[in-house]
Amino acid sequence: MHEPMLRPGALKGLTITVTGGGTGLGRSMAEMFLRLGANVCITSRKADVLEASAKALAEATGGEVLPVACDVRHHLDVDRLVEAVYARFGRCDALVNNAAGNFISPTERLSPKAFEVIIGIVLQGTVNCTLAFGKRWIAGGERDKAVLNITTTYAWTGSGYVVPSACAKAGVLALTRSLAVEWAKYGIRHNAIAPGPFPTKGAWDRLLPGELMERFSLAKRVPLGRMGEHHELADLAAYLVSPFSGYVNGEVVTIDGGEWLKGAGQFSQLEAVEPGMWDAVEAMVRGVRGS
Numbered sequence: 001m002h003e004p005m006l007r008p009g010a011l012k013g014l015t016i017t018v019t020g021g022g023t024g025l026g027r028s029m030a031e032m033f034l035r036l037g038a039n040v041c042i043t044s045r046k047a048d049v050l051e052a053s054a055k056a057l058a059e060a061t062g063g064e065v066l067p068v069a070c071d072v073r074h075h076l077d078v079d080r081l082v083e084a085v086y087a088r089f090g091r092c093d094a095l096v097n098n099a100a101g102n103f104i105s106p107t108e109r110l111s112p113k114a115f116e117v118i119i120g121i122v123l124q125g126t127v128n129c130t131l132a133f134g135k136r137w138i139a140g141g142e143r144d145k146a147v148l149n150i151t152t153t154y155a156w157t158g159s160g161y162v163v164p165s166a167c168a169k170a171g172v173l174a175l176t177r178s179l180a181v182e183w184a185k186y187g188i189r190h191n192a193i194a195p196g197p198f199p200t201k202g203a204w205d206r207l208l209p210g211e212l213m214e215r216f217s218l219a220k221r222v223p224l225g226r227m228g229e230h231h232e233l234a235d236l237a238a239y240l241v242s243p244f245s246g247y248v249n250g251e252v253v254t255i256d257g258g259e260w261l262k263g264a265g266q267f268s269q270l271e272a273v274e275p276g277m278w279d280a281v282e283a284m285v286r287g288v289r290g291s
Contacts, residue, residue: 017041123167142187
């Protein structure tokens with residue numbers, strides 16, 4: 001097991017909420033926070049996935065984990081999430097907006113509903129959670145809080161074939177930088193992480209299903225020649241929500257092995273997919289069960 005970058009107990013006494021925390025990178029960040037002594041609330045839409053993850057995380061770390069089923073697209077769900085966190089822990093010190101949705105497709109094949117779903121989860125969900133926790137902190141005079149948003153490098157470069165996600169993540173980036181200025185007076189810091197390829201089962205099966213993963217291997221685009229490892233991002237996230245980063249505000253930290261510098265637009269290489277293949281790709285994506 002990877003040894004955390006921060007010292008043992010570095011997050012002791014803190015409570016951190018992680019959206020999309022039941023699987024993938026969200027779960028990896030939650031585990032790191034727990035190992036460093038924090039109490040953690042994990043959320044996603046599927047209660048069964050959350051319950052199983054919470055049990056596994058608690059057993060692995062000995063920490064206290066609160067699973068709360070929540071659809072971040074709906075502000076009433078998010079309000080209930082905030083109440084659940086405060087009822088259990090009496091506080092929340094950091095919010096990690098990690099919940100996301102994405103799929104590849106030529107933009108002309110997308111329906112308005114496809115845009116609505118992705119923008120709803122990624123951008124509206126981030127707004128809902130940030131407002132709900134932020135208003136609670138401001139009204140209560142609670143200071144020394146942190147919001148960490150997970151965005152992408154194509155939030156500033158754009159990318160073909162993931163246009164709803166690119167639009168939504170660009171909004172998250174603007175929200176991060178805007179509130180870093182506006183809410184600093186309340187003692188609330190806002191930062192973001194822009195990961196490169198950190199493959200997770202499920203999410204990447206939906207993004208690059210079947211033979212596309214081999215044909216368009218993202219590792220080949222990375223100057224370091226490999227994918228990211230979850231502990232690398234989790235260490236960075238732990239630092240950005242910790243008191244050690246108390247003077248870091250409005251920053252977007254790229255962790256991608258140099259990928260975006262080599263070629264902007266993470267999925268623009270899908271221009272090479274033959275038009276006749278997209279029906280098969282769509283069928284494969286629909287066949288992958290989400291979390």
